[in-house]
Amino acid sequence: MPGRPLDPHPQEQQIRTLLDEGLTNTAVARRLYVGVRAVASIRDKHGIPQVPRSAYRRQPHPKHREILALLDDGYRDAEIRRRTGADVGTIARARREGGFGRPTVTTRKPRQHPKDAEIRARLRHASNHQISEELGVDRAAVRRIRREAGIAYVPPRFATAEEKWASLVREVDGGHLEWLGERAGRSSTPVMRFRERSASPAGIAFKKRTGRDPVGQVRAECDYPHCVAPAHVDDEPGRRRLREQLRAIKGVPAPGETCRHGHDQAEHGRLEQDGTAYCGACKRDQKRAARANTP
Structure with a gap:
């Protein structure tokens, strides 16, 4: 039994138009986001001859002149892509081959910092670090706004x-x-x-x-x-006095004259904030041992 005839490709007319303009199968596939095999089958179906290899790199973009005009006006590659539909590689190649410089037209206004007014109000009276800490903002943003405003900070004496x-x-x-x-x-x-x-x-x-x-x-x-x-x-004597008073209120006896490792507690004895006694020398030795065992 003969098979059911295949439905035409949904973009067949667009593919035929680009093939008639002389684009290769790969170029059409990239332009329309379709498979290369689908393009090749439509070329065979309509008897459209293959593009000679010598013409592969010489085929200009359909909007080549418009791209050149926008490059000459100083537009960014992203804006030219938005206006013409050309891929960024094609635009970059046209910029390079045409000797066009860096873009000069900015199509998007810089976004204002959410705390711009508060930062500017403090520029004359506080350093970048102080403003950053007070307002919880990035120090680089403060530097940028200070540079834009042209306001120097003079530290107070x-x-x-x-x-x-x-x-x-x-x-x-x-x-x-x-x-x-x-x-x-x-x-x-x-x-x-x-x-x-x-x-x-x-x-x-x-x-x-x-x-x-x-x-x-x-x-x-x-x-x-x-x-x-x-x-x-x-300070240290004040802290010890308060913590000894706390131990007395709790009825905790005074610590011994030496710790279990023999350290003199008159010199090395310390008290935690809750009044718990510990040996400062033992604690120091434990930290040193932990650092020595760390790979």
């Missing part, structure tokens, strides 16, 4: 380290003070420089409350990370 400290803190809920200045290390510890010297923001906060220089490391005793509120920080 502070008479004392305390004045500079006061300009770099912000009160948050709970009476905490957030540090807006520079930070260092993996733990993002607040740091500050004043007149080419390093100053501890937490140490300044401690001195504001007590009137004296701290002994040892100053840390916040509250639950806000790196809080620099004067009422929330303490």
